[in-house]
Amino acid sequence: MKINDIRTSEIYFGNRALSEAEHVIRTLGKRALVVTGRNSADESGAYPDIAGLLERNGISHVRYSGVRENPSVSSCFEGAELGRAEGCDFVIAAGGGSAIDAGKAAAFYLANPGSAREEIFNVTGDHSRPSPLLAVPTTAGTGSEANRYSVLTEDGGAKKHTYKTGYSYPSVSVVCPRYTYSMPEKYSLSTALDAFAHSIESYLSPKSTEQSREYALSSASAIWDVLKDWPGPLNEEDREKLSRSAMYAGAAIDVTGTGFPHPMGYGLTLGYGVPHGSACALFEDAFIRYNMITKEGRRLLGEFCGSLNVSPEELGDRLMRLPGVELHIGQDTAEELISRVEAASNFRNSPYILSRGEMSDIYKRLFK
Ligand code: NAP
Numbered sequence: 001m002k003i004n005d006i007r008t009s010e011i012y013f014g015n016r017a018l019s020e021a022e023h024v025i026r027t028l029g030k031r032a033l034v035v036t037g038r039n040s041a042d043e044s045g046a047y048p049d050i051a052g053l054l055e056r057n058g059i060s061h062v063r064y065s066g067v068r069e070n071p072s073v074s075s076c077f078e079g080a081e082l083g084r085a086e087g088c089d090f091v092i093a094a095g096g097g098s099a100i101d102a103g104k105a106a107a108f109y110l111a112n113p114g115s116a117r118e119e120i121f122n123v124t125g126d127h128s129r130p131s132p133l134l135a136v137p138t139t140a141g142t143g144s145e146a147n148r149y150s151v152l153t154e155d156g157g158a159k160k161h162t163y164k165t166g167y168s169y170p171s172v173s174v175v176c177p178r179y180t181y182s183m184p185e186k187y188s189l190s191t192a193l194d195a196f197a198h199s200i201e202s203y204l205s206p207k208s209t210e211q212s213r214e215y216a217l218s219s220a221s222a223i224w225d226v227l228k229d230w231p232g233p234l235n236e237e238d239r240e241k242l243s244r245s246a247m248y249a250g251a252a253i254d255v256t257g258t259g260f261p262h263p264m265g266y267g268l269t270l271g272y273g274v275p276h277g278s279a280c281a282l283f284e285d286a287f288i289r290y291n292m293i294t295k296e297g298r299r300l301l302g303e304f305c306g307s308l309n310v311s312p313e314e315l316g317d318r319l320m321r322l323p324g325v326e327l328h329i330g331q332d333t334a335e336e337l338i339s340r341v342e343a344a345s346n347f348r349n350s351p352y353i354l355s356r357g358e359m360s361d362i363y364k365r366l367f368k
């Protein structure tokens, strides 16, 4: 089915979404650069379906499968160089948020030959618009299919930076819940936690709108339905709920951005291999507790938790425990991780604004 209430990209949703979108996909170009990770595009069934569709429509393709989790700027650049050398005129990204975000960056580089790697973080009017992009997610978490963000890791792996412009949305997204069935439990949980993090952080943002709050609340309550009984086998209905919710939560953060759990979590992901959504979830308890100090935070969390039928305290505690992560991080390392992210605008994107000392306190409490 075509999704009409998210206007960021042309989105098709459901287990028949790829064939429903076929008439649009065939207009995107004549030779595709297909950007994927190592295995998920094949394991999920997305790549075989896409290759079949392309062949049926006389569209050739070349595949770049060098994307890794938390994609590096260089891998996106390298993918685009392959696409250029092979005469590709559009990009298809199939995989988790890492592959979709890498596809967005590759679409920029493909359309901007001669651009240096770091220019992607400083796009100006002199740059060309990115090449057309089809996004086919195989996780239900980031919502990258419905927003303009592409989170990239600088070469060397110390920091994440976001590429975003008014043109970095996928041209077309195909969200097929069936492609998420093959996700191992660790990633099913982490991606659900990520989508939940987007919902709550977006809901508390001063930039939220009536529509973004509606997206955030509907996705949060559907995800909470699944998370509150976790662990449990996920059936097809759960998978559909999670894919739909991740997409709407992705559209919500397109309006608002995310809150402080996101940058606080980056160091755990890059330095300790904690998957992105699980890393964010560890900080949601602190996000809730500090925001409860303010009147506006209490009002918003009252509405949010009321619609989930859970108290803010219970919600924070459950989110912090679900990842099952036990880490010990020494004070010096914690300070170093904080210094890499403390200037992020996310820290000003909720009613309560943390001080530097409070950032350290949160790390001490969680990882002593
Ligand atoms: P991911 O990093 O794309 O994938 C995690 C792992 O799951 C990979 O090993 C991947 O394998 C595997 N996988 C994915 N789908 C699978 C499937 N259907 N079956 C089996 N294995 C599967 O995970 P993600 O959580 O979706 O994305 C995280 C990235 O997105 C981070 O870099 C994060 O910063 C970013 N992010 C972006 C946004 C945004 O709005 N753009 C929002 C939040 C987070 P392969 O390596 O084989 O592909």
Ligand code: ZN
Pocket: 142, 194, 197, 198, 262, 276, 277, 280
């Ligand atoms: Zn996230």
